[in-house]
Amino acid sequence: MKNEPLTKMSRVKKGVTWLLAIVVGLIGLVLVYAFTFYPAEYTLRVLRWRDADVYDYQKFPERPFPPSDAPFHFTQAPAEAMVQTLFEMDTAVDDLDTFLAETGTQAFIVIQNDAILYEKYFNGAAQDSIVTSFSVAKSFTSALVGIAIEEGHIQSVSDPITDYLPELLESDPAFQDITIRDLLLMSSGIRYQEFPFVSGDDAKTYYYPDLRDLALYQTEVVGTPGEIFLYNNYHPLLLGLILERATGQPVAEYLAEKIWQPMGAAYAGSWSLDEQGFEKMESGINGRAIDFAKFGRLFLHEGSVNGEQIIPAHWVREATLADTSLPDSYYPDWFHEALPNGFYKYMWWGRQHGGQPDDFAALGNHGQFIYVSPHKNLIIVRHGERYGVESFKWMQLFYDFATQLEPIVE
Template structure:
């Protein structure tokens, strides 16, 4: 069968499936999420800084690199695993910057759940601006319609949402088109989707990763500030940190105008590196404190919670049978290896991570920031683990 005929049959089958599916046609054809999905969404532009922060290039200080997999060069392994951008900063300078699979420095890609960490920073800005009283505010102060669904929502604090301990039911499944995560990602009416949320446990009794928690935080910020999340990002973070390129944040639709705060901040890798450097520098650029230092410290703190085993009390997230990280305020802290995760201790390194292996990794002791964007996660690396190893090689 020739390629043209095979493509026509596949597109025809996809169109037929789309006609009897709640999925949009482009997702039926595509089959899964992709870092170019912003092309299918309504987006609000985030303007670049009029005075971009200079990141000096220092290729002579290139870092020591790990060996690639299967005897190949490290760059070849990155490319084969779907990497599109890989940047290393050390002491505020660009020491290694590579692009793959057709991407360049100015190529735009979505961040997926890296956006969650940005939402946390914007919540801190809203509190600093007096738009939100504090993290112990109930979510119903900003999303009162939840009370119509269940009066128990009044017990859920912003703090609980930050820590993914809200007790709100949410199916974080990316392979089912009917899961809550898929519905939130694809719906053109996030308000309606939020109104279907329900309580399944008391708040602050367990860790359960949930994009729904971050979506509620984003709605709270938008309502408290009276503007789209993209505009608030532009004013309080993107331009103040000296972003080189414009960004955008996807919304459910032009009519809905609710930001997909849990997933869909679209930007260039070099500006994500600038964000990592800002975090490394305690929120400060020169004489200007862009993000309150106390908020960054609070955002990265590992706290003790009531109930459960030692891992549950420390909000230690099990990522696989052999990997774990402490979940803080929409960031993750690396942990020391410990059998069964019990007795694990937090390291200073922290990171933001999104689907398909988008990572902003910060290693304070080595004064290093590492950013990886990819169209696929790949199979050869656990990216935070690789980045921790790279930092300690340098």
């Protein structure tokens, strides 16, 4: 009887040892699987870098592009007190500056009628600090597609993607039913699963060293194009391939020539690349917050900069207005709950505004935003190290601010 506690302790130790051995064994099997079926460089990136980070642009190679020869500068019309008061009407915001700092915000800019009402930087950032786009890059990609169509490089959004990417037919003839429009609307029917581990499509489309190969030879059609909305990072990769082939130049060069420089960017930018020199289409534009605001301005003015049409006006309207013909079943339940009266159109998120022109936003991981409210001539840019609050809570904050903001009559 005296040895009974020792016997129980020994059994517990043995049990813990066996449990640790099983866990280690499972981890070993997962690692063997990962290194067997995926490139070692990709697997090591997932293990080493883990979740995407706003400073990842420092890790990837990049294709730089220069600033504009004639940079545009917003005028100054400081109205900090008014901006703070309107945002602080939300119960989540006691003090705007404190809220922004505590939510990991790097840059926050509010612009109305081309005049900066509020511009502040937090958590060690400044106006010349590089920030990254994450999925805000998708909205740039969409704009480039509109320009390529206008220039005749691409015939129309109704083109089957296999007209430009015939290799897809080797995998499945069903790819010929997918159009460029289906990619822009996130409704292609291409399989997309966020998890788990190295086999998750989120990780693959972010870290894979050869994104061309991934998009062309490792995608699968599992649904009917145009039937349901499914956010899918293979779509911008495929659009990037189409742009690259149709224009005959790297996508970053096309961006610099057609958008970055014409819109009046004051700073140089870059687009992060995979190891084969292909742009990370789903996430990788890097620049300064004030220049991202100029992309919002470009869409606020229907693609025009100082009288020069950079993006076709009809494309801007088509890309940012809700398609009211879609059935409720097109969007999943979470979409209706997270974004009331919301929509997704040509890689822009939108909110209908009660008889006024729709608000729309480019949205990226960790809370990167370019928010545009046309009927208030308003642009809001937020960049952050993390969301700080749920992503669509930011959209609600911007929407409420735009609703309360008085329009400026010129």
